[in-house]
Amino acid sequence: MRVSAPTLAVIGGGQLARMMAQPAIALGLPLRLLAEAEGVSAAQVIADHTVGDYRDLDTLLKVTDGCAAVTFDHEHVPTEHLHALERAGVAVRPGPQALVFAQDKALMRERLGGLGVPCPRNAVVTSVEEVEAFGFPCVLKTTRGGYDGKGVWVVRSAADAVEPFEVASKAAPQNGTRILAEELVDFRRELSAIVARSPSGQAAAYPVVQTTQRGGICHEVVAPAPDLSDELAGQAQSIALKVAGELGVTGILAVELFETVDGRILVNELAMRPHNTGHWTQDGAETSQFENHLRAVMDLPLGSPAPRQRWTVMVNILGGSDPDAGRLYDGFPHALARDPHLRVHLYGKDLRPGRKVGHVNTYGDDLEDCLERARHAAAWFAGDLGNESE
Template sequence: MNFPVVGVVGGGQLARMTHEAGIPLGIQFRLLSDTAQDSAAQVVSQVTVGDYRDLATLRRFAAGCDVVTFDHEHVPTEHLRALQADGVVVRPGPDALVHAQDKAVMRAKLDEIGVPSPRHRIVSDPADVAAFAAEHPSGSGWPVVLKTVRGGYDGKGVWVVHDQQEAEAPFRAGVPVLAEEKVDFVRELAANVVRSPHGQAVAYPVVESIQVDGVCNEVIAPAPGLTDELAGQAQRTALTIAKELQVTGHLAVELFQTTDGRILVNELAMRPHNSGHWTQDGAITSQFANHLRAVLDLPLGDPRPRARWTVMANVLGGDYPDMYQGYLHCMARDPALRIHMYGKDVKPGRKVGHVTTYGDDLDEVRARARHAADYLRGTISE
């Protein structure tokens, strides 16, 4: 067997689903996981249990891998540069990945290349936040969104503050804080694209992402009612970012559609992303398969949808731990339903799986996805 070996840093559900997509391609997998019980570690045969923050561990893991890629963005940038200096192929590389790791670096680069995003700047203390709010054209820019520049995700490391006193909490950790205007938006969108080292790129349909308490709850593909003009603008923006940042692999660009008809970039992720999970069942080539193709510099697959509508709903843990009985009911009730479980212990609010539905009638497709996700969580019983 001379098929390539892909090393994935991180043992979460994204690595699990990426491994699944690689099986038909004959790709060999190695995994660096925090524990042997992590989602991907349960299904990958070659698992190294270790700390991704330790350079020696990373070096031992990378030895023998044809390419190293990621389940998350948290590997220290300097470690990735050290791996590259050792001759390891790292995709996406640190020069690109730092824009998903550090929000201040990301905002500066987007400003440089002319990509629109919310008004922002680094702030030093609560008084500086108040000064930022006062810089709003209206003279009163409260509330303000504060973010730690590194480490935040799924609503963590993000605060919406309404005055100077509320602005104290983010500074207690002693890390840099980014202030952003709170955008008046109609909805959140996501543009998912994939780019290979030689510059081939594909774009998936722009989706609507529905958040609850900072966590993605539901994704509708394509975004209902989005004009061709705005959809094209969002895709071009994502492709431009991928090219300018020299991204290799999957790039998710989270967007605000504003009340005045603009598209603003909120966040970047350089790995498969929750807003792209619908592609497992709803696209000709999934985000996971195309991410693998990209990091191996293989020809990219067709991103077109298989059905008119696809809806993905996250299954969040609740007080009902018996997921097995739950999905037996859902399978019997809706044979066309697709269920993806992550092998995680059920904890309230934790992402433990997702479901996808597809068809020609959006209301019906959405109702089926919501019913299954709610039943699996235990919030409904019939």
């Protein structure tokens, strides 16, 4: 054997797995990928990959055979399969006992409530009548399977509440999806607190960032969050460290938060994998979230999460309504010539409306300049420059 390093299995061939490949090259850590299809984002760049279905236990057992550990590009692997992998002797990181709280929002709310972590008022509801009793306006969410704005509805009337139950009832036989009602939080802005935690219990907290969504999809991140009081930043980091420790998370934990208009912090969502709100760390932190995810799941000492400069801005490249107007590789001549400091990350995906196909990072001492450069470049690639460069 030429490489004495153990192999890490990664389930899911999206851009998060793709971006794990870069630090894996540096660490000399072989990755073995289970991809949904040939040619998906991570399968383009991870030599050792298999195409198969992550809902099939035999496939999972085969891919992870001989691997030191298994980690994930997404949170959709059935919990019972994760337990079966553990029984088969694979180190599942994060483990099913932690991951279930990222997979099921009702369980997450119950557990966080038990830990005394501040959350929006919430309740599992089983009928439109129960939503009415909870009170309008509110937010309804499927407890499982939602992401990037899918499975989330703001409802202001009984009529609005019908669709969520239809969606949930279709999904329920397969994965036990229910409907969670949450108060519609009057927030000043959204924040994200990312920590890495290893099985040994070492943890590293990244600076708290400000995130802006567009249609439920993360669109823009400023690191660190501007004008955030030390007290709230400390609270946000403490919440993330507490959740990671109490739930036994291994790898990256992203805690999406609301900063309310009355100056409180409430937990919105959890993700137990590298997260869109941490992409700025690739160019803006001493150790990227992808490298610290690998280090954490392999139980290696974590790298410094310190920022490398005053400000870093990340803007996603999202497919516009007219994908033909977008530019990917052919966006480089203008974008790179305009800004020799620009950092571009493309995912090897075609442009489709609303699809994340890449992101750009900028950094420097002048936040307005960073924002202008990142927004211009992202809009240029997406093909909707007119809307973005004002």
